[in-house]
Each structure stands twice: as structure tokens, then as C-alpha cells.
Amino acid sequence: MQKIVLEMDGIRTHFPLYRGLIVRRQRGQVRAVDGVSLSLAKGEVLGLVGESGCGKSTLARxxxxxxxxxxxxxFLHGADVTNPSPENLAAVRSNVQMIFQDPYASLDPRMTVFDIIAEAVLIKNRLxxxxxxxxxxxxxxxxxxxxxxxxxxxxxxxxxQRQRIAIARTLAMNPEIIIADEPVSALDVSIQAQIINLMAHLCRQRGLxxxxxxxDLSVVKHVSMRIAVMYLGKIMETGPSExxxxxPRxxxxxxxxxxxxxxxxxxxxSRKRIILPGDPPSPINPPPGCPFHPRCPFAQKKCASxxxxxxxxxxxxxxxAACVRKYDDELTG
Amino acid sequence: MMKPDRKNGTSLYRDAVYRLTKNRAAVVGFFCLIVLLVLSALAPLIAPYSFSAQDLALGASPPGPRHWLGTDILGRDLLTRVLYGGQISFLVGFSATAVSLVIGVLYGTVSGYCGGKTDAAMMRFIDIMYAFPFTIFVIILMVFFGRNIVLLFCAIGAVEWLTMARIIRGQVLTLKKQEYIEAAVAMGLSLHKIVLRHLIPNVLGPIIVYTTLTIPQVMLLEAFLSFLGLGVQPPMSSWGLLVKEGADSMEQYWWLLIFPGLALSITLFSLNFLGDGLRDALDPRTAKD
Known part of the structure; x- marks a missing residue:
């Protein structure tokens, strides 16, 4: 096993919901990320998949x-960076960089390519x-x-091309970890493959x-060594891609x-499809027991509790896998 | 569209200037404005008479070869007075707008970027200020501190910054959710660099536009105050004051109302056309497709 660079232990990110015009009272919270534990080894590509609104982007943020x-x-290299001091924050931030989903929004429209990339270069060293x-x-x-x-x-x-600029900006910071938040979903399918291959190549080359x-599962399958499946703020299953x-369990x-x-x-x-009934439940009011049980075709009584x-x-x-029936043949077969 | 330069990219601003030059109303407005500004600024050099020189024997005379725009009841040359009046009007317009610009941009940026309770408190203060009747506010100021032109700038600026602050706050609110601002935060850029390099350049468009639209508003306000007798005091004059005097005697001496009114209207039209043109040119939604 390679060295673990990033580790998450029971991460919860909840957003409070306020109501009321004058007296603002907290009326519940959005459980965007609800207890995620994952780790990322050096040189590893971990794919995180899930429906829209399941908390993937919040986890990245x-x-x-x-x-x-x-x-x-x-943890970053085993050191606790949950709430870093302002001095450490800069170091932590330069080490973990993000590629955003929308390349039309993630580049300052008033700056040239040179300015955009140079800004990132100059944060670490004066040249x-x-x-x-x-x-x-x-x-x-x-x-x-x-x-x-x-x-x-x-x-x-x-x-x-914009996404390439964003990648160059990310590389300019010389990070060890890259968080790519749906980096290709805003692109044409024909371009997606180019960008994904570029990212995979750069990761391999630099050991990121x-x-x-x-x-998009097919995209994730193509790049990832390991996969984590997220549903309603929780990890449902994780393991090697193949x-x-x-x-699947x-x-x-x-x-x-x-x-x-x-x-x-x-x-x-001849492909058999499992059509899930209904929509994902609200993260404001998640169902008791297994978060997936209201839509699960294999749910049992105990799943609700x-x-x-x-x-x-x-x-x-x-x-x-987070399921009571993960050994059932009915499921795996 | 302008042919993109091979080597250098076309910045959004260069693009905007190009589109502005295609807008005929804006260009004409711009030139009218420049002409009026230069004439007013050069008033002491080009004015045919002294602005307070009276010729009581002549009295009010219609436009003629000696007095191109005629004279007022006291026999003062109207052309001279319009030129000098332009100085005051432009001065009030630009200074009061500058005052409102500084206060408004600072207030709006802080309010928008800090958000939360700070934002709520700052915006409620603006609401209260909005509810305050402006005329009474100025009358109270004038009564307490005497009629003073600097005070006039401040009074007008103190009212106009409210809208400016609201506009800037709204812009900052949308901007700070933009991914490129978040990317800058995630890179570990310091706050002042984010504000200076990313925030301000991106709100500059709306600021420029709103500024050009504020100047005529302010000039109108000054005219209104002078009209009420709260603004500039004779023998000094502004276009507002001239219009007021002209209106008093317009049944006998039409030229006293028409010419200052014309100068004021041309300026206001020019500024509005220029402002509209700038808004169209700088609006990112119309930019590049």
C-alpha cells in the first residue's frame, strides 16, 4: 500500500437553515456531507460518484x-488540518488544489492567460x-x-481550452493533491476524453x-483506481474500480x-435496468436507518431502523459496502 | 466584429470601447460633453464680458450682434453667464458624484463581501437613509451651516451614494460566489489581492455606467436646489439658477430661459446617451458570442 496523503475521518458538513425576518431562528440543517471517511494515497485516483445533490461538491469544498x-x-500527511491556523492555511491550500466544474466561471474574465497562471506561480515563489x-x-x-x-x-x-488553462493554473501551485469537481461535465463529449486523458497523464507523471x-460512471471507470459511491451525504460503497x-455489493x-x-x-x-422509484430524499430531513431504504428494491424491515x-x-x-444484505446472492448475482 | 489581434488578445475593455464607438448616440453625446466642458473650463478666457458686469441702461436685450445670447434684466451678458454657470454645474456634478462614488463603492464592497449580520445592519441603515426626505435634509443643512457650495457637494453626495452602494453590493454578492473568486481563495490569495485584482476590476463596468448616469442626476438636483433658492447664490450662477431666473421672466424675455435650459438639456442628454452606450458596451451578456 502506498503512502496515505489525505485522510478524511467522519467528515460532516452541515449548513444551518434560518427562518424568520427579524428574529432569525435555526430551523434544522442541511446535512450535505454526513460522516464521510475516505483516504487518498500518493499517486492514486479516487473516483467519487453519486447523483446531483448528494454532497460530492460540498465534500470537495x-x-x-x-x-x-x-x-x-x-489529515494531510498524518497532520490534523481540520481547522488550520491562518499561517498553516496558506501551506495547506497550496498543497491541495481544485479544478472546478465550469471552465467558463472559474477563470477571471478580465485577466489574460499569462496573468491567470502567473498569479498562481507567484504565490509560492517570487520570480x-x-x-x-x-x-x-x-x-x-x-x-x-x-x-x-x-x-x-x-x-x-x-x-x-479553458479547462486546460484551469489545469495549468492548478499545476502552477505544485500541489500534491488535486480535487477535480466534475471537470468535464460542462464540456462536449468529444473534448471530455482529451481533458480526462490529460489529467490522468499529468497525475501519473507527477505522482499526484x-x-x-x-x-458519469463511464468517465470515472476510465480514470479511477478506486471508487467511492456517495448517496445523501454518506459513502455507500468503496473499493477497487474493477x-x-x-x-457491486x-x-x-x-x-x-x-x-x-x-x-x-x-x-x-438485453440490458436489465433497475429503475429506482422516486427522488433522493431531502438532506434536510433524511430518512431513519439506511438513507437508501425508501428507494431500495431489496429493503427489509430492519433497514428502516x-x-x-x-x-x-x-x-x-x-x-x-454499507448494506445489511451485502452477502446476498440475489444482489450480487 | 473587430479582427482579433494575432498576438494580443482583445480584452473585454478594448472590446467595449470598440462597441461604444459603433454607438452613434453615445459618440455624439461624448463630443457634445467635451465641447461644453472645454467651453466652461475656458470661460475666463473666452467669455466676452465679466460675469458680474452690469449695464443697467441696456437692461434686458434680445440676442444680437453685441450680445449673442442677449442680456438679462441687469444688462449682464447671458453667454458669459451660461459659460460661468457651466463651471459650477459641472463642478457640482463631478464632485458630488465623486463623493458618492467613494462612499458608495467602499460601503457596498464591505457590505457585500462581509455578508451576514454586517450586511444586514449596513443595508438597514441605507433603508433608513432612503426614507429620509432629501429636501428637508438639505434645508436643515443650509439653515444650520449657511449657504456654502462645498456643503452642497456633500449634501448631494450624501444622498446619491445610497443607490451606488446598493448596486455595488449586489454586484459583489454575485461575484463572490463566482468560481474564479473561490479559486483565488483556494489558492490562498490574500483578501486585499482578491479585492483589488478580482473584485474591483469586475465591478468596474457597472461603476462606470452608474457614474455617468449619476452626474446628470446630481446636476438636476443642483438645478432643483438653486431653483428653490437653496443652491448657488447670486451673483455666482449655475445653469439651474439661470433657468430659475429665466422662468421668472419668461413671458417677456424668452431667451433668458431658452439658452441656459438648452445648455442644461444638451449636457443631460449627452451624459445619458453616453451612460446608456457604456452600459450596452460593458454589459457582459452582450459581450462576445
């Missing part, structure tokens, strides 16, 4: 200290103008941007750890996988 956790601990330009050009080349675009503005680029967030795709994972289209039309026609812990499977210690 919590890791980069944009949304402080309500409870739980965050002369000449060296700085050289560094910016080198970064642009690494992400596949021609250096002659250096003085162009973001609005003059396509979505894919990446948390790759997506709701194992999860070959034999949680009914939710199974339903997600069944929704994945197959390229072969013969197989596509007990929360199944996320525990490794006895026969497959690498794979964990």
Missing part, C-alpha cells in the same frame, strides 16, 4: 477549506519577469496550449493524488451501474 466541516477530522514568463510557457505546453495564446483572454477560448468527482464494476451501486449505457446495441437491448456501517466485506477486504 470542505477538503479545500471553502466550507468548514461541522464535525470530523481532516523575475523573464523566469516567470518561461515558467508560464512551460506550464501551457504541459497542458497542450500553444504559447502564442499567452496574452489572450478566457472568452477567446473554447471550453476545453486526485479525487475525481463525477456523476471489483466495484464487476461485483450495494443495491445503490448496482442501480447506478445498470443505468450505464453499453456501446454494443445487441447487449444494450438501523444504519448499516461501512465495513469491508469478509470475502473481499478491499471492498466495503
Amino acid at each position: 470542505t477538503i479545500i477549506h471553502l466550507a468548514p466541516p461541522t464535525a470530523g477530522k481532516l 523575475s519577469r523573464k523566469k516567470l514568463t518561461g515558467k508560464v510557457v512551460a506550464l501551457m505546453e504541459q497542458v497542450g496550449l500553444a504559447p502564442e495564446f499567452i496574452l489572450k483572454y478566457p472568452h477567446e477560448f473554447s471550453g476545453g 493524488a486526485m479525487l475525481f468527482i463525477s456523476h 471489483d466495484i464494476f464487476a461485483g 450495494h443495491p445503490y451501486t448496482k442501480a447506478l451501474l445498470s443505468a450505464m449505457p453499453v456501446a454494443d446495441p445487441e447487449k444494450e437491448r 438501523t444504519i448499516p456501517p461501512l465495513e469491508p466485506c469478509a470475502d473481499k477486504p478491499e471492498q466495503s
Whole structure:
């Protein structure tokens, strides 16, 4: 096992809900992230999948200290960075960088490519103008941007090129961990593959750890070594990519996988789909017991009262699932 | 569209200037404004008479070769008085707008960026100020501190900054949720760098537009106050005051109302057209497609 660089221990990020015009009283809270424990090893790509609104992005924002956790601990190289002091915060932040979902919104429209990348370079080290330009050009080349675009503005680029600029900015900080929050969902399908391959290549080359967030299973399958499935703020199942795709142990994972289209039309026609009834419950008022039981086709009586812990499977210690019926053949078969 | 430069990108501002030059009303407005500004500024050099020189024997005379715009009841040259009046009007317009700009931008940025209780408290204060009747406020000021032109700037500025603050706050509120601001925060950029490099440049568009629209408002306010006798005092003059005097005697001496009124209207139209043009040019929704 490789060295763990980032560890989350029972992270909870809740947002209070206020009501009332003059006297503001707290009326409940949104449990966006509700007890997530995950770890990320050096050089590893961990895919985080889940429906919209299940708390994936909030988890990402919590890791980069944009949304402080309500409870739980965050470790970077074994050191507690849950609530860093202002001096440490800068160091922690430069070590964990985020690639945002929308490349149209994540670049300042008033800055040139040079300004955008140079700003990130200058945070860590002061350079002369000449060296700085050289560094910016080198970064642009690494992400596949021609250096002659250096003085162009973001609005003059396509979505894919913008995302390349965002990646170059991220690399300029020289981080060890990259959080990619749906980095390709705003892009054309034809561009998606290019950007994903670029990110995977850069991670391999630099030995970066990446948390790759997506709701697109085929994308996640392509890049991730390990996968974590999230539902209503909780991790339902986690394990090596091949194992999860070959034999999901949680009914939710199974339903997600069944929704994945197959390229072969013969197989596509005979594909069995599990259609989940209803919508995900509100994170303001989550159901008791297993959060998935109201929609689960395999739910039993006890699912409504007990929360199944996320525990490794006895026969497959690498794979964990939070389900009382994870050994049932009806499910896995 | 302008052919994009091969080497350098077209910044949003360059783009905006290009679009502004395509807007004929805005360009005409801009030039009218420049002409009026230069004429007013050069009043001591180009005015044919002294602005307080009276010719009581002549009295009110219609426009003619000696007095191009005629003279008023006291025999003072109207052209001279319009030129000098422009000085005061522009001075009030620009200074009071500057006052409102400084207060409004600072107040709005702080309120919007801090958010929460600070924001709520600051905005309620603005609501209270809005509810305060302006005319009474100025009358009280004038009664207590005497009629003073600096005080006039402050009084008008003190009222106009309210709207400016609200506009800036709204802009900052939407901006701070933008991903590029969050990306800057996540990079560990310090607060003042975020405000200076990312926040202010991105609210500059609305600020410029609102400023050009505030100037005519302020000039109108000054005219209104002078009209009530609360503004500039004779023998000094402003366009507002000239219009007031002209209105008093418009049944006999029409030129006394028409010419100062024309100068004021042209300026107001010009500023409004320029402001509208700038708004269209700088609006990011119309920018680039």
C-alpha cells in the first residue's frame, strides 16, 4: 500500500437553515456531507460518484477549506488540518488544489492567460519577469496550449481550452493533491476524453493524488483506481474500480451501474435496468436507518431502523459496502 | 466584429470601447460633453464680458450682434453667464458624484463581501437613509451651516451614494460566489489581492455606467436646489439658477430661459446617451458570442 496523503475521518458538513425576518431562528440543517471517511494515497485516483445533490461538491469544498466541516477530522500527511491556523492555511491550500466544474466561471474574465497562471506561480515563489514568463510557457505546453495564446483572454477560448488553462493554473501551485469537481461535465463529449486523458497523464507523471468527482460512471471507470459511491451525504460503497464494476455489493451501486449505457446495441437491448422509484430524499430531513431504504428494491424491515456501517466485506477486504444484505446472492448475482 | 489581434488578445475593455464607438448616440453625446466642458473650463478666457458686469441702461436685450445670447434684466451678458454657470454645474456634478462614488463603492464592497449580520445592519441603515426626505435634509443643512457650495457637494453626495452602494453590493454578492473568486481563495490569495485584482476590476463596468448616469442626476438636483433658492447664490450662477431666473421672466424675455435650459438639456442628454452606450458596451451578456 502506498503512502496515505489525505485522510478524511467522519467528515460532516452541515449548513444551518434560518427562518424568520427579524428574529432569525435555526430551523434544522442541511446535512450535505454526513460522516464521510475516505483516504487518498500518493499517486492514486479516487473516483467519487453519486447523483446531483448528494454532497460530492460540498465534500470537495470542505477538503479545500471553502466550507468548514461541522464535525470530523481532516489529515494531510498524518497532520490534523481540520481547522488550520491562518499561517498553516496558506501551506495547506497550496498543497491541495481544485479544478472546478465550469471552465467558463472559474477563470477571471478580465485577466489574460499569462496573468491567470502567473498569479498562481507567484504565490509560492517570487520570480523575475523573464523566469516567470518561461515558467508560464512551460506550464501551457504541459497542458497542450500553444504559447502564442499567452496574452489572450478566457472568452477567446473554447471550453476545453479553458479547462486546460484551469489545469495549468492548478499545476502552477505544485500541489500534491488535486480535487477535480466534475471537470468535464460542462464540456462536449468529444473534448471530455482529451481533458480526462490529460489529467490522468499529468497525475501519473507527477505522482499526484486526485479525487475525481463525477456523476458519469463511464468517465470515472476510465480514470479511477478506486471508487467511492456517495448517496445523501454518506459513502455507500468503496473499493477497487474493477471489483466495484464487476461485483457491486450495494443495491445503490448496482442501480447506478445498470443505468450505464453499453456501446454494443445487441447487449444494450438485453440490458436489465433497475429503475429506482422516486427522488433522493431531502438532506434536510433524511430518512431513519439506511438513507437508501425508501428507494431500495431489496429493503427489509430492519433497514428502516438501523444504519448499516461501512465495513469491508469478509470475502473481499478491499471492498466495503454499507448494506445489511451485502452477502446476498440475489444482489450480487 | 473587430479582427482579433494575432498576438494580443482583445480584452473585454478594448472590446467595449470598440462597441461604444459603433454607438452613434453615445459618440455624439461624448463630443457634445467635451465641447461644453472645454467651453466652461475656458470661460475666463473666452467669455466676452465679466460675469458680474452690469449695464443697467441696456437692461434686458434680445440676442444680437453685441450680445449673442442677449442680456438679462441687469444688462449682464447671458453667454458669459451660461459659460460661468457651466463651471459650477459641472463642478457640482463631478464632485458630488465623486463623493458618492467613494462612499458608495467602499460601503457596498464591505457590505457585500462581509455578508451576514454586517450586511444586514449596513443595508438597514441605507433603508433608513432612503426614507429620509432629501429636501428637508438639505434645508436643515443650509439653515444650520449657511449657504456654502462645498456643503452642497456633500449634501448631494450624501444622498446619491445610497443607490451606488446598493448596486455595488449586489454586484459583489454575485461575484463572490463566482468560481474564479473561490479559486483565488483556494489558492490562498490574500483578501486585499482578491479585492483589488478580482473584485474591483469586475465591478468596474457597472461603476462606470452608474457614474455617468449619476452626474446628470446630481446636476438636476443642483438645478432643483438653486431653483428653490437653496443652491448657488447670486451673483455666482449655475445653469439651474439661470433657468430659475429665466422662468421668472419668461413671458417677456424668452431667451433668458431658452439658452441656459438648452445648455442644461444638451449636457443631460449627452451624459445619458453616453451612460446608456457604456452600459450596452460593458454589459457582459452582450459581450462576445
